[in-house]
Amino acid sequence: MLGVALELRKISKQFGQVLANHKVDLKVHVGSIHAIIGENGAGKSTAMKILCGFYHQDSGEIIVKEKKVRWPSPKEALASGIGMVYQHFMLAGTHTVFENIVLGTIDYPWSLIQKKEARLKIEKLSKYYGLALDLDVNVEKLSVGEQQRVEILKLLFRDTDILILDEPTAVLSPIEIESFFGQLRNLKNEGKTILLITHKLKEVKAIADKATIFRDGKTVAEITPADFSIEAMAELMVGRKLVGISDNRNNREEEKSSEVIISLPDFKVHAGEIVGIAGVEGNGQRTIIDQTLKLRTADSGMLPEKRLEEALMLGASLYENFLLTKWRQFSWWLSPKIIMPYVKEVLSRFDIRPLNANLIAKNFSGGNQQKFVVGRELWSLSRDLTKDNFKGPKFLLACQPTRGVDINAMEFIHQRILEQRDRGHGVLLVSSELDELLRLADRILVLYRGKIVKEFKRSEFNETKIGLAMAGGSSS
Amino acid sequence: MKKILLPLFSTFISLLMGLLLGSVIAAFADENPLHILQIIWNSGLGSKYDLGTTLYYANALALTGYSVAVAFHAGLFNIGAEGQLNMATLMVAIVGLTFPSVSPFLGIIISFSVAMMAGALWAGIAGLLKAYRGGHEVISTIMLNIIASALASWLITLPVLRNTENQNPETRQLSLSYFVRGADPLVKFFMDSPTSSSILIIFLLAILLWAFLFRTRTGFAIRATGQNEVAAELAGLNPKLMKVIAMLIAGACAGLVAIGEVNGHTGKFLLGFSPEFGFMGIAVALLARNQPLAIPPAAFLFAILHKGAGDLDIETKNITRDLAVVIQAVVVLSISISPWLEEKILAFMVNHKWGAKE
Numbered sequence: 103m104l105g106v107a108l109e110l111r112k113i114s115k116q117f118g119q120v121l122a123n124h125k126v127d128l129k130v131h132v133g134s135i136h137a138i139i140g141e142n143g144a145g146k147s148t149a150m151k152i153l154c155g156f157y158h159q160d161s162g163e164i165i166v167k168e169k170k171v172r173w174p175s176p177k178e179a180l181a182s183g184i185g186m187v188y189q190h191f192m193l194a195g196t197h198t199v200f201e202n203i204v205l206g207t208i209d210y211p212w213s214l215i216q217k218k219e220a221r222l223k224i225e226k227l228s229k230y231y232g233l234a235l236d237l238d239v240n241v242e243k244l245s246v247g248e249q250q251r252v253e254i255l256k257l258l259f260r261d262t263d264i265l266i267l268d269e270p271t272a273v274l275s276p277i278e279i280e281s282f283f284g285q286l287r288n289l290k291n292e293g294k295t296i297l298l299i300t301h302k303l304k305e306v307k308a309i310a311d312k313a314t315i316f317r318d319g320k321t322v323a324e325i326t327p328a329d330f331s332i333e334a335m336a337e338l339m340v341g342r343k344l345v346g347i348s349d350n351r352n353n354r355e356e357e358k359s360s361e362v363i364i365s366l367p368d369f370k371v372h373a374g375e376i377v378g379i380a381g382v383e384g385n386g387q388r389t390i391i392d393q394t395l396k397l398r399t400a401d402s403g404m405l406p407e408k409r410l411e412e413a414l415m416l417g418a419s420l421y422e423n424f425l426l427t428k429w430r431q432f433s434w435w436l437s438p439k440i441i442m443p444y445v446k447e448v449l450s451r452f453d454i455r456p457l458n459a460n461l462i463a464k465n466f467s468g469g470n471q472q473k474f475v476v477g478r479e480l481w482s483l484s485r486d487l488t489k490d491n492f493k494g495p496k497f498l499l500a501c502q503p504t505r506g507v508d509i510n511a512m513e514f515i516h517q518r519i520l521e522q523r524d525r526g527h528g529v530l531l532v533s534s535e536l537d538e539l540l541r542l543a544d545r546i547l548v549l550y551r552g553k554i555v556k557e558f559k560r561s562e563f564n565e566t567k568i569g570l571a572m573a574g575g576s577s578s
Numbered sequence: 579m580k581k582i583l584l585p586l587f588s589t590f591i592s593l594l595m596g597l598l599l600g601s602v603i604a605a606f607a608d609e610n611p612l613h614i615l616q617i618i619w620n621s622g623l624g625s626k627y628d629l630g631t632t633l634y635y636a637n638a639l640a641l642t643g644y645s646v647a648v649a650f651h652a653g654l655f656n657i658g659a660e661g662q663l664n665m666a667t668l669m670v671a672i673v674g675l676t677f678p679s680v681s682p683f684l685g686i687i688i689s690f691s692v693a694m695m696a697g698a699l700w701a702g703i704a705g706l707l708k709a710y711r712g713g714h715e716v717i718s719t720i721m722l723n724i725i726a727s728a729l730a731s732w733l734i735t736l737p738v739l740r741n742t743e744n745q746n747p748e749t750r751q752l753s754l755s756y757f758v759r760g761a762d763p764l765v766k767f768f769m770d771s772p773t774s775s776s777i778l779i780i781f782l783l784a785i786l787l788w789a790f791l792f793r794t795r796t797g798f799a800i801r802a803t804g805q806n807e808v809a810a811e812l813a814g815l816n817p818k819l820m821k822v823i824a825m826l827i828a829g830a831c832a833g834l835v836a837i838g839e840v841n842g843h844t845g846k847f848l849l850g851f852s853p854e855f856g857f858m859g860i861a862v863a864l865l866a867r868n869q870p871l872a873i874p875p876a877a878f879l880f881a882i883l884h885k886g887a888g889d890l891d892i893e894t895k896n897i898t899r900d901l902a903v904v905i906q907a908v909v910v911l912s913i914s915i916s917p918w919l920e921e922k923i924l925a926f927m928v929n930h931k932w933g934a935k936e
Contacts, residue, residue, distance in 0.1 A: 116925060116928070116929075395812070404812065406809075406812060411806070411808055411809070412808050412809050412812050413809055413812070414806065414809060415802060415805035415806040415809060415810075416805075416806070417805055418801070418802075418805050422798070422801070422802075422805075425798055425802075426802055426809060426810070426813045427813040427814070429795055429798060429799075429815075430814070432795075434794055434795045434796075435793060435794060436793055436794065436795060436798055437793065460581075
C-alpha cells in the first residue's frame with residue numbers, strides 16, 4: 103500500500119448543544135477506496151465537511167500529504183486536491199455540462215483559447231476515466247447518474263486527487279450503480295483516493311478497501327470489509343446485536359382481502375396489501391402520486407419523497423411539525439398542554455433523538471427527521487378504549503420511505519410498514535430501491551415511460567426480471 | 579427561560595450598538611455624545627406632554643408593526659402598511675363626514691369597522707394578487723401605497739370634503755360623535771398631547787394576535803404557509819387562502835392607525851399626517867422578531883428615537899434629526915447578527931456547563 107493520503111487526528115466539533123464529532127481519528131491511504139460508514143447523525147458528514155473546509159473543527163488537526171492544514175473555505179481545500187460531491191448535486195440545470203464543469207475556473211469567460219484548452223482537458227479526462235458525457239447538453243436534461251458524472255468530472259478537472267462522495271448511490275438505479283462502481287475502480291486504479299460516505303453495507307463490501315465506522319460522533323473501528331460479514335459490520339455500526347425483521351408473510355400469502363382501500367385509474371390497493379411501484383425515477387411515479395393524493399380520504403397518511411421540501415417545516419419545532427398534518431384531530435384552540443404529550447409520545451415511541459419537541463426540525467439528522475415523519479403519519483388519536491394512538495391510517499402512501507436513512511431507521515420503518523399491512527390497512531410503496539420492494543411488497547408494478555409495463559406477484563419476484571422491466575426490456 | 583432571555587439579551591446588544599455608533603458619529607460632528615443622548619431622552623420621556631407624544635408615535639408604530647409581522651408569518655413582506663393606514667384614515671373621515679349625526683357610541687363603532695375594513699381591503703388586493711395571480715406582494719403593495727396617496731390628494735380637493743377654512747390639504751372637521759378627544763381622560767393626563775385612549779388597542783391586540791397566531795388553527799395554518807408552502811398544501815391546508823387572510827388581518831391592523839389619528843387626535847384626514855409610520859413599522863417588526871408581544875416595547879423604543887430626533891434639529895448645532903434614523907438603521911442591522919450571537923452564547927454556556935438542565 104502507498105503512503106497516507108490524509109489523516110484526521112482527534113477532531114471534535116460541536117453545534118449548539120450537539121457534539122457532532124468527538125475525537126474522530128481517520129487514516130486514508132493513497133489510491134484506496136475508503137468507506138465512511140455509520141448511522142445518520144453519527145457524524146460522518148460533519149467529519150467530511152470539516153475535511154473539505156466547509157466547517158472548522160473546534161479541536162484536533164487535519165494532516166494532508168504529511169502537512170498540517172487548516173482551510174478557511176472549501177476553495178483552499180479544493181486547491182490542495184480535496185473535493186466533495188454532495189448528496190444534493192450542486193449543478194446549474196440550465197447550463198451545459200461544459201459550462202458546469204468549468205464554472206469558476208476560467209479567469210476570462212470570453213477567452214476562447216482558455217475554453218478550448220479546458221474542453222480538450224475535459225474530453226481527455228472523460229475518456230481516461232471512462233466517464234462518457236455529451237458536453238453540450240443542458241444538465242437538467244441528464245439522468246441522475248449522468249449528473250453525478252458531471253460532478254465527478256468537475257472535481258477531476260480541478261486536479262482533485264482525494265474525492266469525497268456523499269451517499270453517491272442513493273439516487274441510482276441498480277444498473278447505474280454497477281457502472282458507477284466501474285468508474286470508481288477506474289479512478290482508484292489511476293491513483294485517486296476515494297472516500298465513500300454510505301450506509302449501504304452491501305456496497306461497502308463490494309467496493310471498499312478499508313472502512314471506518316462512525317457511531318455517536320466517534321470513530322469506533324477501522325476494518326477491512328473483505329474480512330467482515332455484513333451483519334458484523336452492521337453490529338459495529340449500530341453498537342448492538344440486530345434483530346432480523348420478523349415477517350409472517352408466507353402464512354398469509356393467499357388470504358388477500360377483496361376490500362378495496364383506494365382505486366386508481368390503473369390499479370387498486372386492497373386491504374392488507376402492500377403494492378410496490380418499481381421503476382427508475384422520472385418514469386411516471388409523479389403521476390401516480392398525484393392521482394393518489396387526489397383520491398385519498400381523510401384517514402390516510404403520506405410519506406412524501408422529499409421530506410425536506412414536502413413533509414417538514416425546517417425552521418419550526420417538532421411540536422409544530424407534528425401539528426402540520428395532525429391539526430384536524432384537535433379543536434380550533436391548539437393548546438400545547440393537550441398536544442405536547444402526544445408529540446412526546448411520538449418522539450419516545452419512535453426513538454427520535456434528541457428527545458426534545460421544542461427543537462427545530464433543522465437540528466435533527468436525516469434519519470431522525472424521517473422517523474419523525476413516519477411516526478407522525480402513523481399517529482392518530484384513538485377514539486376507543488385501547489388508547490393506542492399508533493394504529494396507523496387506513497391508507498399509507500410511502501414514497502422512498504428510507505431514502506438517506508441508516509440501517510437502524512430503515513429496519514424500523516420497514517417494520518412499521520409491514521405492521522400496517524398486518525393490521526389490514528393498505529400501503530402504496532413507491533421506491534427506487536429494488537431491495538426494499540422485494541422485501542416489503544406483496545406485488546410489484548413496474549413503471550416505464552409513464553406506463554405500468556409489468557406486474558409481478560410475490561411468488562414471481564425475481565430481481566433480474568424486474569430490473570430488466572425497469573430498463574424497458576421486455577422479458578417473457 | 580433561555581428561550582426568552584437570550585433573544586432579549588442579543589436585542590439589547592443590538593440597541594447598544596446603535597447608540598454606540600450614533601455616539602461615535604456625534605463625536606465626529608463635535609457634539610458631546612452624552613449630551614445627544616440626554617436630548618433624545620428628555621425629548622422622548624422628559625415630561626408628561628413629551629411622553630404623551632411619544633406614545634402617540636408608539637401607537638401608530640405598533641399597529642404598523644403588527645401589520646408587517648402578521649404578513650411576515652405567512653411569508654409575505656408587507657411594505658404597504660403606509661398605504662393601508664392612509665386609505666383607512668381617509669375612509670373614516672369620509673364616512674364620518676357623510677353621517678355626521680349619530681351617537682358617539684355608534685360613531686366609534688363605525689370608525690373601528692370602517693378603519694379595519696378599509697385597511698383590510700387595501701391590503702387584501704395585494705393578498706389576492708399574490709395568492710391567485712402570483713403578483714409579488716412587494717411590488718403590488720408599493721404600487722398600492724402610491725395609488726392610496728394619489729387618491730387621497732385628489733379626493734380631499736372635492737368640495738364635499740375640502741376644508742374651506744384654511745389652505746391645508748385636509749378634510750373638514752368631523753362631528754363630535756366621531757371626534758371624541760374632548761371626553762378622553764388620557765388626553766387630559768398627558769397635558770393635551772396628541773395621544774389618546776386608542777393606545778390601549780395595541781396592548782389588547784398584542785395578546786389577541788399572539789393567541790391567534792400561536793394558539794389557533796387558522797393562525798397555525800398561516801404560519802405553516804410561511805414556513806413551507808408545499809408541505810402545508812400537501813398537509814391539506816390552503817396556503818392561498820391563508821395568504822389572503824394574513825393580508826386582510828395585516829391591513830386591518832394598519833388601518834387602526836385611523837382611530838388614534840381621526841377620533842383621538844385631529845378629527846380629520848390631513849394629507850401626509852403619517853411620517854412614514856408604515857415603513858418604520860417594518861423596522862419595529864424586525865426588532866420584535868415578528869412576535870406580537872414584543873412589538874409594543876419595540877414600538878415604544880423607536881417612538882422615543884423618533885420623538886427625540888425632532889429636538890436634535892433645534893438643540894444642537896451640527897446634528898440633525900437624521901442621526902436618529904441612523905441609530906434606528908444600525909439597530910435593525912445589528913438585529914441580523916443576533917442569531918449568530920445567540921448560537922455563540924449557547925455554545926459557550928454548554929462548554930462551561932451553564933444551565934445544563936434544560
